[in-house]
Amino acid sequence: MIVDTRTLLLDRLLPWWAEAAWDPRDGGFVAELGQDGGQIRETSRLLLVQARMLYVLSHAHRLGAGPFALHAAGRLRAFLEEWFRLDDGAWARAAAPEAGGTRDGLVDFYDQSFVLHGLAWWYRASGDPRTPADAVATLAALDRRLADPAAGGYFEDDTRRLPRRQNPHMHLLEAMHAWFEATGDQLWLDRAEAVVALFRSRFLDEATGTLREFLDAGLAPADGPAGSWREPGHHMEWVWLLLHHRRLTGRGDDLGAAAERLWETAEAHGVDLSGHLVEAVDRGGRVLDPNRLLWPQTEAVKAALARTEMLGADPAPADRFLKVLLAHHMPAGGPLWINRLSPEGVPLGGTMPTRILYHLTLALAEYARLRPSFAATGPAGRTAPDRIGAPA
Known part of the structure; x- marks a missing residue:
């Protein structure tokens, strides 16, 4: 069977989700659907879900949906x-959009990164002239509220909770790339x-050759098991981002080398015999969580495609990871x-998070851009057990 990923994304996935996950009474997208496709009611809307869906729908428009x-x-x-918009340009974590509804005004770094990303794609889709100023205001609020002038980067939220994470910084990088591509303004590339x-x-x-996930207040590795926790899916996200940063800047051969190291360690220790990326390994490659989430598989597809596009690598891994996903x-x-x-391949949990559309959209869009279709037949797995991390 030949699968057209563009058709899958634009005709089958996104129109259905745009209607099924939207709350027609109170507005906004719900965080989860049940396996029957019904909405799971909630007391408030999450900023993260809305910001990711703003990206998803804006990108869909750019693709010709x-x-x-x-x-x-x-x-x-x-x-x-x-x-969700606060007076200083930042965005609240959650809101109850109903008469007398309350708002959780905590400013979370991870959420702000996705708002910036969503706004960039909205600007690319709509050309709304107000949006660049809104993004600059958001970035300025992030600097005022959460910047760490000593160690660098940003604190997790207004409470400065620990541990700190690389993950929100990774998505800030993605947002800065999106704004640079939308405007050509050097501000975003400098960030x-x-x-x-x-x-x-x-x-x-x-x-x-691995990626730290959790860090202490000064951005040194966190103490205890958290300091050794590694997520192969995030390795793959950084592969894609580093190679695109190299493309945008036109320099940094060391970025290609770093991307290859992350790819190699994720492939060597983070992929099981079914061909899935597992959830977590330690810094030595021992599997800590062997379960299989959907989102890391999408990031593996993206990483493999970036290596093909920018390093001339064999595209077969992209086909392999997409086949496993589907x-x-x-x-x-x-x-x-x-x-x-x-x-063992048994489904765990009974819900579908709406936020996962962010991962699916970019992976399928990138596949459609670089490899319009592929044969989704044959076994979906691997034949190299010597490259699998030891079980926990």
Whole structure:
């Protein structure tokens, strides 16, 4: 069977989710659907979900989706402005969009990164002239509230909770790239360079070629097991981002080398015999969590495609990871999916998080851009057990 990933994304997945996950009574996208496709009611809307969906719908419009995409993105943009925007340009973590509804005004770094990313794609889709100023205001609020002038980077939120993480910085880099590509303004690329500098100095574990996840208040590795926790899916996200940063800057051969090290360690220790990326390993490659989430598989597809596009690597890994994703997480071909599987392939949990559309959209869009279709037949797994990390 030949799968057209563009058709899967634009005709089957996104129109259905744009309607099924939108709350017609109170507005906004719900965080989860049940396996039957029904909404799971909640007391408030999460900023993260709205910001990711703003990106999803805006990118869909850029790809040539039907009128639903820009309409839904515009409706969501207005909803965000009404319920989540704070006076200083930052955005609240959650809001209850109903008469007398309350708002959780905590400012979370991870959420702000995704708002910046969503706004960049909304600007690319709509050309709304107000949006660049909104993004600059958001970045300025992030600097005022959460910047760490001593160690660098940003604190997790207004409470400065610990541990600190590389993950929100990674998505800030993604947002800076999106804004640079939208405007050509050097401001955004300079900010991206600052995040890449943190990757080099704080996040990359040179001794093992792995990516640190959790850090202490000064951005040193966190104490205890958290300091050794590694997520192969994030390795793959950084592969894609580092290679695109190299493309945007036109320099940094060391970024290609760093991306290759992350790819190699993730492939060597983070992929099981079914062909899935597992959830977590330690810095020595021992599997800590063998379960299989959907999102790391999408990031492996993206990383493999970036290596093909920019390093001339064999595209076969991209086909392999996509085949695994479709066979195991979308056996019915969408629009529903299985978010998490056990090592034995048994579905775990009964919900589908709306936020996962962010991962699916970019992976399928990149595949459609570089490899319009592929044969989704044959076994979906691996034949190299010597490259699998030892079980926990």
